[in-house]
Amino acid sequence: MMGTVTSDSGKVPARPGVRSLLDQRIHVDISDYWWILRRRKALVVTVFCVMLTLILLYSKTREPVYQSACDIRISARQPMAVIQGAHIAFFGQGDSAMDTEMELISSDIGMLNKTLINLREKAKGSSDLSQPVIDFIDAMTPNELSGHITATRKKVGTQLVTIRVKGPDSGFTKIVANTLADTYQKSFADNKTNDALETKEFIEQLLESHNAELREIKDKIRDQSALLAELGSTETLKNQLSVQRAELTKAEIRYTQKHRVVIDLKAQIAQIEERLRAHPPPQLELAALMRQQEMMTSLSETIFTQVVTARIDYERKRSSALEEIQTIKPATLGYKQSPNIRMNAVIGVIFSLLLASIAAFVWEGMDTSIGKIEDVEQLTNLPVVAHVPIIGEVSKTPIYKFWRWQWDDVRNAALAMAVKCGFSFASQWKRQDVRTAALSRVLFNFDQKSVPAEAYRSLRTNIDFAMRGLEKHKILAITSSSPREGKTLTSANLAIAVAHMGKSVLVIGADLRRTELSNLFRIEAHPGLSDLLLGAVTEDEAIRTVTDLLVSDTEWDKIMNFQGIDNLHILTAGDPPSNPAELVGSDVFRELLDGFREHYDYIILDTPPVLPVTDASIIASIVDATLLIYQSNKTSRHLLLRAIQTLEKNHANLIGIVINQLSFDVTMPRSRKYGSYQGYGYY
Structure with a gap:
């Protein structure tokens, strides 16, 4: 088929069999990809070694991260109260409730604050922590603590939750995991028994108020008893009034109304009459106080019975709540999670091979040579x-040839620049290199x-x-x-x-x-x-x-x-x-x-x-x-x-x-490609 080729002078006929690059595409099959990798083996090996070295260096220089895990069990709550046979509160009947609890473990600011308080107290007496780690804990905020914690189900469909803590120290991860589990257990129990606690505290306050009133009544009874001892009974006052009136009659006979004796007797009679009119009889007031004391004592006994009942109910519920959150497996000293040198090496090998292959294919795609x-x-x-x-170069390895070519290119470029700059020695070296290299390739020299x-x-x-x-x-x-x-x-x-x-x-x-x-x-x-x-x-x-x-x-x-x-x-x-x-x-x-x-x-x-x-x-x-x-x-x-x-x-x-x-480095399939000359005999 005849084609045309565009040149500066126009379109001229092309020779039969010379195909335009616009129409011609070299066929590539699966074996060619393997051939490309072998052909570019120097690039593949170089990229692979460089990337793997960088990954391993990164793994070696990374700060170690330790992890500890604590397993806890969150049981289903029993009903907290019953109103006409209906359950008011019941925990654990769906995955959403469990997910909520796991989220609270790792992100609830209130509980994290309590955990930090407990953690700082425990850290001071811990033998697993160094002073820098203790200082690190002292400076930590709840949000920073949350970043070290994750809570997940140990297995789907179970009540087991694993609390994982990551950190820069094995002792740190252990104490944080265990402290968080303890704090969560107490916080969980406090939240569940909050109503019972409020009821207990209310009845205790009511009992204290009644006891205060009862003590006041007792004080009044004591005062009234003292008054009766001082003043005597009402009959005594009346007898005193009769005697004073008799004395007044005798005095009025002997003295005038303005006489001092008459005046004093009248004053004493008026004082006794005033006392009889102003105050009820002490016996009546004391009797009222005694009745009031009896009533308050009975009421206090009733309230005290309710306080005892409320305390028992609170302790029972708190004990039940503490049993619903149980530490199944306490955390131990953390193991080194990262950098995992072996895993990183395996991933590095896979990633480096992938990147090296991509580099080879990209390089091959950019190479317009054949x-x-x-x-x-x-x-x-x-x-x-x-x-x-x-x-x-036939006996040399591809890596040697690759880097030798790179060095030759750099050396030749340097010599060319030196020649342009006018250095005579560079011109002499370049001519000598050319002659030496050329003569060594003449047939009678090898x-x-x-x-x-x-x-x-x-x-x-x-x-x-x-x-x-x-x-x-x-x-x-x-x-x-x-x-x-x-x-x-x-x-x-x-x-x-x-x-x-x-x-x-x-x-x-x-x-x-x-x-x-x-x-x-x-x-x-x-x-x-x-x-x-x-x-x-x-x-x-x-x-x-x-x-x-x-x-x-x-x-x-x-x-x-x-x-x-x-x-x-x-x-x-x-x-x-x-x-x-x-x-x-x-x-x-x-x-x-x-x-x-x-x-x-x-x-x-x-x-x-x-x-x-x-x-x-x-x-x-x-x-x-x-x-x-x-x-x-x-x-x-x-x-x-x-x-x-x-x-x-x-x-x-x-x-x-x-x-x-x-290049005979790459051995092609015998069916369609030429193989290496290594070991080829002499005819």
Whole structure:
């Protein structure tokens, strides 16, 4: 099916098989999720370890929390009173009543105040509490105490309630739980017997009032008895009055009315008469008081009987109420509830695995690169002719590689900044690092039985088969979509692998803007291709052989021991020209390649990347075949497709893709994915 690709110049036809990313979606099945986790194992392990470490550190540094529990039984109340056979009060006939009691235990301010008072008294004599804990209790408020307490049913359908107390000290939780249970029991009993207590107190007050009146009556009787003793009886007063009147008669005969004796007798007679008229007879008043005393004494005895009855009723009800709230299991010293290191570790492992998996999937979703061979083939509709592992890192663990890559990125960024700041030593270090790293990846510098060596031999074989079917099958251009994907290294190692097969090969540094090929072999860039195209040197002067390699910085013993190295010829890029695109598009360049075709079995061109410059597209339109390098897990799939479309527009003969730096850490199912090269034999 033909498609179109939008570019700056408009819509141009796309090659058959290159699918738009808008229409193409890589199929994902369940096994791919496991593959993602294994592919991102470095991230998974890092996130897992970091999160688990943080959780364990948090658990270790948390203040310990202790918990004590006290079990109490709340029995159903019996009827408090009966009015015409109807029960007035009955407790415990529904869950709502039980829930109310549990709520009162943990939040009733009045009872919490009583608990605090009792708690402070007990804390002073407790051997389980240290002085800081006692000070903590003294400073506590009812609301703060409520935050330490919870009350729940021990089991649904039972009358058992568990009072749990949490706190910073084991002794604190124990004494609070037990004190709260005792206070609740007394408060519960007081609330239930409140009516009986009020009745008892009222009758006791009434008895006290009657006793006071009775004592007053007794005092009056005592006074009246004393008066009778002093004044005598009424008959005595009358006799005294008769005698005084007789004396007055005698005096009136002997004296005049104004005589003093007459006047005194009249006064005494008047006083006696006044006493007889003003006061009732003492015997009558005393008799009344005696009757009143008898009545009050009888009433006091009746009230006292009622007081005794009320006291008995109150004590009976209070005893019954205390039995309805019973402590079944007193609290002991609290156990350490948190932090629970074991539980937190288990939860931490689960949470860390979950978070690490999410991080891996998110990272994978943000990564627009391609990590699987079949995904590259599915997306581009081009064959993957070879896949090269990360040279020098195959035997390392994913964690090592992950952190090594991070360190390399930081180090390279620091060196680049130092170069921009003008530090000469930084430039020297950077060039030395590049040369050392590049030379260590050249094929004759590592074990020929290693995985990368076998990968390049596999590439050589596949290229040889692919080129045989072409009308012209000697000149191969190797390019990539963007810089630093490994095209120069692949060109050099493929040329060395072809030479090892006994065929003469010329590798050309066709990237005239950079001298990467000369840096790789540690030979001078001048003279090279640009000088040859400009006519400044001859072919014999520009083309290097094994002799030039022996006099370079490379280890000559490795070169001499490498079979077929004398079949390798190198043409570096030369001095960077001002017009590289014009040079590689000139007739001189075409004639030069045609001349090389007569002398070599293979000509391999290391070209610039496709997207930044046009040189690669021009060269691809000239050569017999083009091979595209794709760096796994780094280059965006968008860039890969754009590079393919650009080459197709210029009529390049794309024979396939080489996936470079493919990680073999992740072993895929044998049915559809490639496995690890570990333990792969040498052919």
